[in-house]
Amino acid sequence: MSATARLVDLIANDWDDAAAKQATTTLDQVVFASHLLGGNRAVSNFGGGNTSAKGTTVDHVGREVPAIWVKGSGSDLATMSSRDFTPLRLEEVLPLFELDEMSDEDMVAHLARCQVDPAAPRSSIETLLHAFIPAAHVHHTHPDAINVLACSRDGRELIEECFGSSAAWIEYIRPGFTLAKQVGAAVRDNPDTGLVVLAKHGLVVWGDTAHDAYDRTIAICNQAAEFANSRAGISVRFGGPNESKRLDQDARHETLNAILPTLRGAVSSQRSKLLLVDLSDRTCEFVDSADAQDLTKVGAACPDHLVHTKRLPMWVPYDPATEDLETLKQRLSEAAQKFRADYVTYFEQYASDQDQIADPDPRIVLIQNVGLVAVAPTLKNARISRDLFHRAIEVMAGASAVSEFVSLSAQESFAIEYWPLELYKLSLAPTPGELQGKVALVTGAAGGIGRAVLDLLSASGAAVVAFDIDAEGAARSVEAFGENAISVGGDVTSEAAVAEAFASAVSAFGGIDVVVSNAGIASSAPIAETTLAEWDRNQAVLATGYFLVAREAFRKLQQQGAGGSIVFVASKNSLVAGPNASAYSTAKAAELHLARCLAAEGGSDGIRVNTVNPDAVLQGSKIWDSSWRTERADAYGIPPEGLEEHYRARTVLGVNVLPVDIAQAVLHFSSLARSGKSTGNLLNVDGGVSAAFPR
Numbered sequence: 102m103s104a105t106a107r108l109v110d111l112i113a114n115d116w117d118d119a120a121a122k123q124a125t126t127t128l129d130q131v132v133f134a135s136h137l138l139g140g141n142r143a144v145s146n147f148g149g150g151n152t153s154a155k156g157t158t159v160d161h162v163g164r165e166v167p168a169i170w171v172k173g174s175g176s177d178l179a180t181m182s183s184r185d186f187t188p189l190r191l192e193e194v195l196p197l198f199e200l201d202e203m204s205d206e207d208m209v210a211h212l213a214r215c216q217v218d219p220a221a222p223r224s225s226i227e228t229l230l231h232a233f234i235p236a237a238h239v240h241h242t243h244p245d246a247i248n249v250l251a252c253s254r255d256g257r258e259l260i261e262e263c264f265g266s267s268a269a270w271i272e273y274i275r276p277g278f279t280l281a282k283q284v285g286a287a288v289r290d291n292p293d294t295g296l297v298v299l300a301k302h303g304l305v306v307w308g309d310t311a312h313d314a315y316d317r318t319i320a321i322c323n324q325a326a327e328f329a330n331s332r333a334g335i336s337v338r339f340g341g342p343n344e345s346k347r348l349d350q351d352a353r354h355e356t357l358n359a360i361l362p363t364l365r366g367a368v369s370s371q372r373s374k375l376l377l378v379d380l381s382d383r384t385c386e387f388v389d390s391a392d393a394q395d396l397t398k399v400g401a402a403c404p405d406h407l408v409h410t411k412r413l414p415m416w417v418p419y420d421p422a423t424e425d426l427e428t429l430k431q432r433l434s435e436a437a438q439k440f441r442a443d444y445v446t447y448f449e450q451y452a453s454d455q456d457q458i459a460d461p462d463p464r465i466v467l468i469q470n471v472g473l474v475a476v477a478p479t480l481k482n483a484r485i486s487r488d489l490f491h492r493a494i495e496v497m498a499g500a501s502a503v504s505e506f507v508s509l510s511a512q513e514s515f516a517i518e519y520w521p522l523e524l525y526k527l528s529l530a531p532t533p534g535e536l537q538g539k540v541a542l543v544t545g546a547a548g549g550i551g552r553a554v555l556d557l558l559s560a561s562g563a564a565v566v567a568f569d570i571d572a573e574g575a576a577r578s579v580e581a582f583g584e585n586a587i588s589v590g591g592d593v594t595s596e597a598a599v600a601e602a603f604a605s606a607v608s609a610f611g612g613i614d615v616v617v618s619n620a621g622i623a624s625s626a627p628i629a630e631t632t633l634a635e636w637d638r639n640q641a642v643l644a645t646g647y648f649l650v651a652r653e654a655f656r657k658l659q660q661q662g663a664g665g666s667i668v669f670v671a672s673k674n675s676l677v678a679g680p681n682a683s684a685y686s687t688a689k690a691a692e693l694h695l696a697r698c699l700a701a702e703g704g705s706d707g708i709r710v711n712t713v714n715p716d717a718v719l720q721g722s723k724i725w726d727s728s729w730r731t732e733r734a735d736a737y738g739i740p741p742e743g744l745e746e747h748y749r750a751r752t753v754l755g756v757n758v759l760p761v762d763i764a765q766a767v768l769h770f771s772s773l774a775r776s777g778k779s780t781g782n783l784l785n786v787d788g789g790v791s792a793a794f795p796r
């Protein structure tokens with residue numbers, strides 16, 4: 102049996118008695134169980150599911166009060182700490198069970214007043230569901246195995262067949278007071294009830310201890326999985342592969358690298374997106390399958406997925422055996438437009454006056470016979486979308502094998518996607534940086550200025566690509582940025598290395614928006630002593646290198662079709678003639694003019710090209726650690742240690758220029774908001790050198 106053959110996977114019970122003993126309080130116990138539930142995404146997806154415990158706590162005036170700790174809104178079971186649980190006074194929550202109805206606003210306001218600690222996070226949307234079940238520990242999860250049955254057309258019968266009368270079945274209803282009351286009543290009215298299954302949503306299980314509730318959750322998931330596996334009686338998922346020839350992994354990667362910039366441009370209608378490729382076995386099995394096309398029209402596999410995946414993925418038919426890449430590119434653009442138009446129609450059909458339309462671009466793109474691409478302004482969000490779609494794949498596989506996969510209606514989906522309580526979770530995310538969703542490639546990334554540029558662009562929210570002939574140095578420059586950066590070693594004078602750097606940017610992030618051409622060397626000699634080799638080296642790195650980087654940047658930016666910014670880090674010497682540096686200064690002048698020519702050429706594609714001219718940035722610069730320092734000092738007839746003072750004195754402002762000053766100028770030209778109407782421009786960052794004043 103292949104790794105992908107089992108219909109529904111069984112879940113391991115990860116409870117560890119020794120580790121659990123460390124969790125001494127009731128709250129510690131529920132934290133411990135939450136980590137186990139969230140640690141297996143087949144049990145609880147990111148941000149989804151919630152846990153609670155009941156006990157007693159001491160309030161702010163020292164009284165012992167009965168309390169319930171419920172997971173706070175916006176946290177994730179896998180990583181949450183005790184501070185992410187909200188303690189509420191149980192005696193002020195329980196009387197709500199007597200009400201017939203309650204609006205979301207009233208419920209949220211009431212629960213806020215019940216908090217033992219007002220500084221704790223807002224408690225979960227599903228707080229009342231936990232409170233109304235009498236047991237001490239309640240676990241609500243969205244397990245694949247349960248949703249296989251809960252998202253089946255005849256889910257109620259299947260659940261009954263699997264669990265008999267111990268399972269209570271609740272028809273789909275949006276979470277809130279009424280659902281909580283229905284669940285509470287099902288448990289309170291029938292002492293034999295051992296679990297509650299929420300149609301098209303998930304599972305509620307309880308116990309006297311966290312251990313008990315956890316064990317029962319896992320046992321119930323496995324009972325559902327065994328039932329689904331035996332019931333389906335087949336091992337082939339999604340009707341098996343479609344009729345096209347299956348591509349190997351290399352061919353899939355090759356296809357994606359060729360089309361990702363096109364796709365990125367197509368799905369970045371209102372803001373730039375990062376693309377995350379997923380070619381895992383089960384994803385490929387799905388996009389290659391006979392049934393995928395129909396299944397992707399049904400809807401989400403759990404209400405929790407909606408704000409991260411949207412109701413439907415963007416499905417792009419493609420047969421690599423008979424169609425070419427140009428056809429696919431064309432289709433991607435058309436599919437993205439159609440997706441947006443459909444999304445606007447969906448919004449207009451169900452929106453009320455208060456609703457504001459979300460970004461209409463897809464979050465999940467499925468390219469038939471190739472793979473999945475997750476789309477989001479941050480890599481973290483793209484990862485969440487991808488991971489949730491993995492859950493959807495498992496649920497669709499099971500549900501369509503045991504019965505027929507069903508989902509929320511469009512109206513029910515809208516009610517979740519635009520539910521203020523769901524949107525509240527999203528509002529907890531940090532304020533986006535001004536370059537969020539942008540990808541910036543910086544050459545000379547291991548050097549003083551390159552590093553400062555990377556720091557600032559990354560702090561502004563960009564994903565960054567560090568390129569330098571010093572591969573280790575480039576890696577060190579971005580090691581603090583985690584998944585939001587990659588580094589590539591290579592020489593800007595090599596066509597192949599430059600192409601490779603851009604290809605790496607495309608496969609890591611989907612494309613490119615900002616290119617900072619900054620790699621450099623310096624040499625100094627009177628003309629009579631300048632060797633041809635020295636002349637050629639300056640030309641190769643500073644002129645040809647900038648040409649090659651800009652050419653590749655143009656190719657990718659034009660394919661993406663969303664404009665872009667190229668920034669050259671030239672030099673004051675590109676404008677000012679001085680002695681003993683003709684090879685360097687002439688090559689820097691070539692850079693400046695190349696930037697202007699490219700600005701003239703790029704305008705119609707929205708590609709801006711601007712130049713920053715530093716002067717005498719001694720801090721952090723490898724150039725200034727080399728013979729250049731002594732050569733320049735000799736040229737001015739001063740000792741090398743006197744250079745800082747010499748350069749400061751010769752500026753109009755009387756200041757030394759630092760790498761971060763250059764980085765600020767680069768950020769200015771990188772940002773559309775700051776300089777969207779400037780191209781062919783130059784910005785001197787030199788403390789003021791009157792000979793370099795542009796005219």
Ligand SMILES: NC(=O)c1ccc[n+]([C@@H]2O[C@H](COP(=O)([O-])OP(=O)(O)OC[C@H]3O[C@@H](n4cnc5c(N)ncnc54)[C@H](O)[C@@H]3O)[C@@H](O)[C@H]2O)c1
Binds near residue numbers: 642646716717
């Ligand atoms: N520091 C200054 O005073 C000053 C003044 C004017 C202009 N500049 C320009 O600023 C840019 C950055 O300079 P810096 O001060 O950070 O110098 P730096 O030496 O610290 O950094 C330059 C980086 O470019 C890399 N590099 C050199 N040749 C390369 C090649 N062929 N391919 C890929 N990478 C290569 C180096 O490995 C180095 O990491 C250069 O273009 C330089 O000419 C600097």
Ligand SMILES: [Zn+2]
Binds near residue numbers: 227302
């Ligand atoms: Zn739920």
